[in-house]
Amino acid sequence: MAGTGTRTKNPRTAVPHRLNRGAPACRRPISTFVLSFLCALATLTTPSLAEQPADAERGQKLYRACKACHEIGVDARNGVGPHLDGLFGRTAGSIENFKYSSAMRIRGGAGLEWTQETLDAYLEKPRAFVGGTRMSYRGMKKQQDRDDLIAYLRKASDRDPAAHPEIPKPAHPEIGAEAMALTGDPDYGEYLSSECVTCHQLSGRADGIPSIIGWPKAAFIRALFDYKTNVRSHQVMQNMTANLGNEEIAALAAYFGSIDPQ
DSSP states (O other): OTTTSOOOOOHHHHHHHHHHTSOHHHHHHHHHHHHHHHHHHHHHHSOOGGGSOOOHHHHHHHGGGTTTTOOOSTTOOOOSSOOOTTOTTOBTTOSTTOOOOHHHHHHHHTTOBOOHHHHHHHHHOHHHHSTTOSOOOOOOOOHHHHHHHHHHHHHHSOSOOOSSTTSOOOOOSSTTHHHHTSOOOHHHHHHHTTTGGGTSOTTOOOSSSOOOTTOOHHHHHHHHHHHHTTSSOOHHHHHHHTTOOHHHHHHHHHHHHTOOOO
């Protein structure tokens, strides 16, 4: 039969051959197709972070940013923020003797409970989820970060809190310990506070600047000494605390700690 039949075009070569010699307009669809294919292939072979399983170990590293305000684990106490033991299933704003914002108490009264879903929404943008919250944290944008942090919180918070989480831990040897041992005079603290409240709101709101209302004494004093000794780098706060003595710092802690956030 060789040489006697009608030659049939090879379907694998006919089209490219025609297209290679065709007008430039005929090449563009191929380039677009190839580009789309490569993009799709890249998507399949390089999964985004949000597609990875939650990593509690990585979440523990992310939790370091929370430690300045929250405690978790054995004998956790309330600090600037409430302790996080027994967090999942807890009604928002429900720990006794902790000075929540009224916004958080209202949301808790309306039934807000901390779950995987509600924590995810809160961590993403706290002030959008609970308008008026005292938590000054701006939010965790990446889904994978939130997933990892929540995985750690679920693992670490699954225990009973301290018997009396409202009672601060005994002052330990640290800078500021002498001021912590003093009984601050809240009236003197109010007298000294005029410069503080030009920035910090007495309502306890944290719109643009952290709230200092209702802080536990030890946490408040520790923070001021961190600025006074340049551990914290905010220039204005360093200047404000440079000449404060133990009595003044203890008085300010007593005054701001005595105020209930609105």
